[in-house]
Amino acid sequence: MxxxxxxxxxxxxxxxxxxxxxxxxxxxxxxxxxxxxxxxxxxxxxxxxxxxxxxxxxxxxxxxxxxxxxxxxxxxxTNRIIDFWKREVPLICYQYRQFIYVAFIIFFAFTFIGAISAANDGEFVRSILGDEYVDMSLENIKAGDPVAVYKSGSNWGSFIGITVNNLKVGIMAFILGVFGGIGTIYILFKNCIMLGSFQYFFYEKQVFWESVRGIWIHGSMEIFAIVIEAAAGLILGASILFPATYSRYESFKKGTKTGVKILISTFPFTFSAGFLEGFITRYSNVMPHWMSVGIIISTLSLISYYYLIYPFKIHKRFNETVTSNLLDI
Structure with missing residues (x-):
């Protein structure tokens, strides 16, 4: 045929x-x-x-x-909450993996633009981060503690404030996807330009390694979660622009439901990142190098595995067991 x-x-x-x-x-x-x-x-x-x-x-x-x-x-x-993170979210991530890949491509592109802009314009970092923050960072570098800003405030105060801010960024990255994904891309652009210029600033001042040891203890999960939340926003935008066989309204409802599930799945990682920033990052300059590097690798590996590798394993597992499951119905 x-x-x-x-x-x-x-x-x-x-x-x-x-x-x-x-x-x-x-x-x-x-x-x-x-x-x-x-x-x-x-x-x-x-x-x-x-x-x-x-x-x-x-x-x-x-x-x-x-x-x-x-x-x-x-x-x-069965336990609905466990099933949500163990099976439902990974299968959704597998189905919409192209959006996650696109979100990461956009993330790296904008971060690179931020770094290149900072390298070619001496005032770019100040225009992005503000004079007060740059001057404070310069003072911290002179004092031998480039990431001293993370030691200000109490542990719990920092944890709560940082977590709330990161949740707001992630939620906005998703919600603004309703504008055909343009709002989501704007949120990524703003944060990635800041990240790229911020990291180049420390590189230029020859304290890049010290900044990495401090910032990425919490930043691995924090930034990764924002990229996943942006992917959820892109899914929402695509559901409006490309309804496929659905009516535009039905496609929007489906995209919203899918995006919300992905968004919610990032919350534990966002809370974990806030905890690390409030309670662990402040000790980065006194802890052994192997410990700070170990935390960074562990946190990055955990969230990378969950969103980039585990979905393939779950998809394969369910495809292999589909016949036996059907016979049990």
């Missing part, structure tokens, strides 16, 4: 099933499993006869959505 004929023959069935899943109109698990098996069969057929077709991507995503629905039915009496 030609690919065009294959799509024409099954398109209506696929769209109907997709809308039924999105609107929760299938309440009978036997019916859900039956239609899921049909989609899996179509996917297998397409993999055999149209291995380079874009229909493979569509059917794979449709099968993933259906399986999430089936598995949710099977685990409705």
């Amino acid at each position: 030609r690919e065009v004929a294959f799509i024409k023959q099954n398109k209506e069935k696929w769209v109907r099933f997709e809308n039924a899943i999105a609107n929760n109109t299938i309440t009978n698990t036997d019916e859900l499993a039956s239609q899921y098996i049909q989609v899996v069969n179509d996917l297998a057929y397409a993999q055999t006869y149209y291995p380079k077709s874009k229909v493979l991507i569509y059917l794979n995503q449709l099968a993933a959505k259906a399986f999430q629905k089936i598995y949710k039915t099977k685990t409705e009496d």
Whole structure:
């Protein structure tokens, strides 16, 4: 069968099933499993006869959505909170991994622009960070403690204030995605330009390593979480601009729900980053080098694994066990 004929023959069935899943109109698990098996069969057929077709991507995503629905039915009496972080969020991150990659590309591009701008304009850092902050940092560098700013205030006061600020940045990065993703990109631009120029400032003053040991103890999870939150904002923006087979309103609701789940998933990392900044970073200049480097590598590895590697493992695991799960329904 030609690919065009294959799509024409099954398109209506696929769209109907997709809308039924999105609107929760299938309440009978036997019916859900039956239609899921049909989609899996179509996917297998397409993999055999149209291995380079874009229909493979569509059917794979449709099968993933259906399986999430089936598995949710099977685990409705399990711990919902654990399931949210253990299965639901990783599967969402796998499905929308392109948005995470795009968010990181934008992050690195803007950070690079910030560093290059600071390198080529002596006043750029002051225009971004402000004279007061730059002068204070210069005094701290002269005193031999470049990141002394993180020692100001009490532990709990710093922890609460920093955490609240980071939550606000992340939430705004997501909410402003409603403007077709432009608002999200603006939030990334503002923060990345600041980060790039900030790090170049310390490099120029020959205290780059000291700044890394201090800033990135908490910055690894803090910055990474903001990038993931930006990805959620881009998903929201794309749901409005590219509704696909949904109405624009239905696509927006779906994008909002997906984005909120990703946003919420970052909160534990944001709280952890705030804790580290309030209670640990202030001791970076007195702790052994191996300890500060160990904390940075550990925190970066943890959040990287959760959002970049674990989703692939979960996706593969559920695909491998799909037959046994269906038989148990």
